[in-house]
Amino acid sequence: MADNNTSKTKKWTRRAFIATGGLVGVGLIVGIGGNVYLSKNAYKYSGKGFGDGNSLNAWVRIAPDNTITVAVPRAEMGQGVYTSIPMMIAEELEVSMDDIKIYAPQPEPAYANALLLVPEPKKEYSSLTFMQKVAHFLPLVATGGSTAISDGYNYMRAAGATAREMLIEAAAAKWGVDKSKCYAENAHIINKDSKEKLTYGELAEAASKVKLAKMPLLKEKKDWKILGKPVARLDIPEKVTGKAEFGLDVRQKDMLYAVIRHATYHGGTITGINNQADIEAKRGVKKVLILPKGIGAVVVADNTWRAKNAALALDLEETGDATLSSAKIDAQAEEVIANKIIATPLQKGNAAKVLDGGEGIIEAKYDVPYLAHACMEPINCTVLVDGDKADVWCGHQGSSIMLDGVNAGAGIAKENITVHTKYLGGGFGRRAEVDMVLNAAHVAKEMNGTPIQLVYTREEAMRHEMYRPAVKSHFRAKLDGSGGIEAWENKMALQSVGYSSVMRIKPEFAEPPEKDGSSSEGAANLPYEMKNALVAFGQLELPIQVGNWRSVGSSQNAFFTESFMDECAHAAGQDPYKYRRNLLKNHPRFVAVLDKVAEMSKWNTPLGENRFRGIAIHESFRSIVAQVVEITKVEDKKFSIDKYYNVIDCGRVINPDTVEAQMQSGIMYGLTAALYGEITFDEGEVEQYNFPQYEIVRMNVAPQVEVHIMDTDTHPGGVGEPATPPAAPALANAIFAATGDRVRALPLQKHGYSFV
Amino acid sequence: MELKINGKSYTVNTEESMPLLWVIRDELNMTGTKYGCGVSSCGACSVMIDGVATRTCTLPVSAAVGKEITTIEGLNPNGELTAVQKAWIQHQVPQCGYCQSGMIVAAEALLNENANPTDEDINNSITNICRCGTYNRIRAAIHTAAELRALETELIKKVMGE
Ligand code: FES
Ligand code: FES
Numbered sequence: 001m002a003d004n005n006t007s008k009t010k011k012w013t014r015r016a017f018i019a020t021g022g023l024v025g026v027g028l029i030v031g032i033g034g035n036v037y038l039s040k041n042a043y044k045y046s047g048k049g050f051g052d053g054n055s056l057n058a059w060v061r062i063a064p065d066n067t068i069t070v071a072v073p074r075a076e077m078g079q080g081v082y083t084s085i086p087m088m089i090a091e092e093l094e095v096s097m098d099d100i101k102i103y104a105p106q107p108e109p110a111y112a113n114a115l116l117l118v119p120e121p122k123k124e125y126s127s128l129t130f131m132q133k134v135a136h137f138l139p140l141v142a143t144g145g146s147t148a149i150s151d152g153y154n155y156m157r158a159a160g161a162t163a164r165e166m167l168i169e170a171a172a173a174k175w176g177v178d179k180s181k182c183y184a185e186n187a188h189i190i191n192k193d194s195k196e197k198l199t200y201g202e203l204a205e206a207a208s209k210v211k212l213a214k215m216p217l218l219k220e221k222k223d224w225k226i227l228g229k230p231v232a233r234l235d236i237p238e239k240v241t242g243k244a245e246f247g248l249d250v251r252q253k254d255m256l257y258a259v260i261r262h263a264t265y266h267g268g269t270i271t272g273i274n275n276q277a278d279i280e281a282k283r284g285v286k287k288v289l290i291l292p293k294g295i296g297a298v299v300v301a302d303n304t305w306r307a308k309n310a311a312l313a314l315d316l317e318e319t320g321d322a323t324l325s326s327a328k329i330d331a332q333a334e335e336v337i338a339n340k341i342i343a344t345p346l347q348k349g350n351a352a353k354v355l356d357g358g359e360g361i362i363e364a365k366y367d368v369p370y371l372a373h374a375c376m377e378p379i380n381c382t383v384l385v386d387g388d389k390a391d392v393w394c395g396h397q398g399s400s401i402m403l404d405g406v407n408a409g410a411g412i413a414k415e416n417i418t419v420h421t422k423y424l425g426g427g428f429g430r431r432a433e434v435d436m437v438l439n440a441a442h443v444a445k446e447m448n449g450t451p452i453q454l455v456y457t458r459e460e461a462m463r464h465e466m467y468r469p470a471v472k473s474h475f476r477a478k479l480d481g482s483g484g485i486e487a488w489e490n491k492m493a494l495q496s497v498g499y500s501s502v503m504r505i506k507p508e509f510a511e512p513p514e515k516d517g518s519s520s521e522g523a524a525n526l527p528y529e530m531k532n533a534l535v536a537f538g539q540l541e542l543p544i545q546v547g548n549w550r551s552v553g554s555s556q557n558a559f560f561t562e563s564f565m566d567e568c569a570h571a572a573g574q575d576p577y578k579y580r581r582n583l584l585k586n587h588p589r590f591v592a593v594l595d596k597v598a599e600m601s602k603w604n605t606p607l608g609e610n611r612f613r614g615i616a617i618h619e620s621f622r623s624i625v626a627q628v629v630e631i632t633k634v635e636d637k638k639f640s641i642d643k644y645y646n647v648i649d650c651g652r653v654i655n656p657d658t659v660e661a662q663m664q665s666g667i668m669y670g671l672t673a674a675l676y677g678e679i680t681f682d683e684g685e686v687e688q689y690n691f692p693q694y695e696i697v698r699m700n701v702a703p704q705v706e707v708h709i710m711d712t713d714t715h716p717g718g719v720g721e722p723a724t725p726p727a728a729p730a731l732a733n734a735i736f737a738a739t740g741d742r743v744r745a746l747p748l749q750k751h752g753y754s755f756v
Numbered sequence: 757m758e759l760k761i762n763g764k765s766y767t768v769n770t771e772e773s774m775p776l777l778w779v780i781r782d783e784l785n786m787t788g789t790k791y792g793c794g795v796s797s798c799g800a801c802s803v804m805i806d807g808v809a810t811r812t813c814t815l816p817v818s819a820a821v822g823k824e825i826t827t828i829e830g831l832n833p834n835g836e837l838t839a840v841q842k843a844w845i846q847h848q849v850p851q852c853g854y855c856q857s858g859m860i861v862a863a864e865a866l867l868n869e870n871a872n873p874t875d876e877d878i879n880n881s882i883t884n885i886c887r888c889g890t891y892n893r894i895r896a897a898i899h900t901a902a903e904l905r906a907l908e909t910e911l912i913k914k915v916m917g918e
Contacts (some may be wrong), residue, residue, distance in 0.1 A: 130905060
């Protein structure tokens with residue numbers, strides 16, 4: 001249990017910090033010991049944008065009028081982090097959520113998300129591991145991998161607890177009583193004996209000077225007043241009145257709009273513009289330019305529509321591979337699986353020996369296409385370069401990535417850049433990329449003194465992005481007499497997301513494709529009992545950029561493995577639920593989740609006529625999700641997707657209403673991929689332009705979703721992504737139950753299926 | 757050209773063919789109405805024109821002259837939230853929120869026409885895209901908003917009657 005760790009009250013001194021946090025010798029001279037961020041004396045943070053009042057640490061500032069400002073360094077993209085982080089702080093600070101105002105701080109070391117680099121969450125007070133220190137030194141301030149709560153759960157609560165203790169000590173000093181005579185309640189410190197009260201606002205200045213000798217224990221779960229209860233999201237009121245400001249809504253004085261036209265061919269370049277003068281003469285157009293390395297051309301105008309029309313009218317000289325096609329990519333993938341395996345992330349026993357020439361081998365070849373993120377808000381970024389200073393406004397998953405992008409794109413020193421994090425109209429991994437910032441910064445530098453809003457039209461955003469890779473997965477398996485897995489082999493071909501994306505953001509951190517864990521996540525770490533197993537993959541060499549797409553490797557690997565697991569159950573002549581349960585019997589958390597979803601969906605009770613169901617279970621981002629989907633056959637190959645039952649074990653829960661919302665959301669995202677999602681290439685170009693060619697699940701198709709959250713006590717896992725992976729295999733398994741047709745390649749519409 | 761938006765008059769001097777969306781967003785800087793696709797497919801750009809939910813990304817501004825335009829900003833002129841907005845908060849509908857201006861406008865228009873829509877009616881009239889997949893909650897919120905509106909109407913009747 002996570003809270004047991006907190007029973008050790010640690011002495012925390014400046015000396016201890018120097019001993020544990022100074023990274024002298026490796027060139028890191030910034031102090032970055034564990035709790036150092038909880039005191040402003042030992043640690044530097046600018047407090048820029050924090051507003052009035054006194055900082056008690058990097059997270060909490062209290063103004064004389066009792067306004068409590070909480071720093072939320074994670075991006076709000078619909079997952080509710082602008083509420084869940086304040087909840088963790090408010091719980092320990094003993095304030096109500098109504099008292100809290102939030103702000104998005106600058107990307108400073110205090111706010112690093114170390115879990116993005118290190119799988120172990122930071123402890124509340126102990127010192128950091130080397131890689132955690134690196135995350136702080138960079139600093140890596142970003143939101144992704146469903147990490148915000150897992151990363152912050154310990155130290156963000158500690159930020160609230162230490163601030164509370166500082167207020168208590170300040171009150172005790174004022175009253176001249178021992179601090180044991182004082183307690184915090186509802187934004188006041190109360191004197192137990194005299195019943196006197198002081199507001200936090202009255203105490204903040206004195207409290208900000210307190211140095212705690214001992215770090216406070218964190219509350220036990222049973223004492224929680226806010227955590228674990230459904231809390232209304234702080235960002236929702238302004239999202240129903242149109243007042244919420246997204247990146248694309250930024251309006252600055254004299255701002256101009258820039259529209260990008262990427263090089264037509266992936267990996268290609270623009271070498272010239274044949275009609276520059278004509279374009280520059282169009283109404284409202286201020287400038288036409290080619291981006292560095294010819295990756296795109298940009299038109300700057302006084303209105304997005306004028307810029308867009310002008311960009312479309314550009315007559316470009318280009319180079320690039322005009323022969324790239326999905327057929328070619330397919331052929332290369334087959335070749336890679338057959339002859340170019342580069343990594344074997346799982347090897348147990350000798351699967352090949354059992355499978356080669358064996359009898360009764362089950363074989364299946366799966367594949368999935370490239371997918372677009374298709375965030376609802378088209379990609380954009382606004383930058384003002386003014387001499388040696390810059391401002392950047394963007395709905396971005398990484399405030400530190402925004403900083404890097406402006407630094408690299410406009411050559412402005414980082415300390416002269418101010419980051420303004422706006423709401424994200426969807427992130428899903430796409431908004432962790434640096435391209436929009438880099439490109440906007442470049443244009444803004446050319447237009448020194450004028451704020452530039454760079455917009456990717458829907459068509460540009462869809463045809464030129466960092467796709468979920470197309471992946472092939474070839475299975476062989478052999479079962480023993482009772483259905484147990486004697487041997488399991490899965491060979492895959494894909495482009496490495498880890499390599500491709502890190503090369504764009506921090507090339508010095510990029511590991512080669514064979515080391516990329518994301519390629520085999522959800523394939524090489526299955527909990528099922530297997531005697532012999534081999535999971536291997538090879539890398540496609542293509543000019544296409546691939547990136548993190550909600551649930552990353554698990555987005556395809558759950559489809560492959562949970563569909564093939566169903567094939568094994570079928571071959572063994574067993575019920576798919578009981579078959580899985582039997583192979584999971586040594587993993588009680590999985591069994592509990594699976595049993596719960598079977599119970600909720602009344603798995604053992606037959607459905608009515610023309611109704612069918614499918615099941616899947618998958619662990620990703622430190623959480624386990626099982627789903628049962630019920631479908632109705634309307635006519636041949638035409639189905640209604642009626643309902644998903646969804647059970648999650650994500651450990652301790654911060655805001656259950658948000659967990660439910662993320663389960664609903666994750667399923668819809670997975671369903672769009674299962675039903676329609678497909679980016680294809682022909683003659684070097686992406687064939688899909690916009691939603692008419694890249695359909696999204698809408699109201700008429702969206703199933704009901706019923707969610708159950710397991711009551712468990714482990715460190716919180718992620719919730720933003722884990723519901724996506726099982727959605728497709730559960731559905732494909734239901735289609736098999738209905739038709740006997742085993743769909744091994746997504747999307748379903750490609751096979752003539754339609755949905756109502 | 758003269759436009760009437762949220763009860764106020766605006767004079768704009770753009771191409772007649774400029775879609776109303778870009779006039780609202782870039783010329784008048786009212787950013788509650790969103791750009792999602794530009795091809796009338798997603799509904800993010802919906803506003804009410806003479807009470808009808810209309811996608812503005814393909815509607816030439818000239819076609820809106822002389823009409824009553826209501827954007828998300830104009831739904832609650834007195835600051836009092838509409839029944840739809842209240843239901844949206846009650847059901848905690850928005851996630852990223854980007855599609856929600858268009859969704860709310862579409863829901864208002866549906867309820868104006870059909871005070872008590874069935875699930876089938878909702879399927880047929882709410883054709884906007886929500887990439888975050890908030891459909892379950894939108895459906896529930898529309899039903900709640902219908903009830904709220906009915907209550908409000910009843911209350912008004914009572915007060916007027918007295
Ligand atoms: S932006 Fe108008 S319908 Fe999508
Ligand atoms: S709430 Fe994000 S697109 Fe609908």
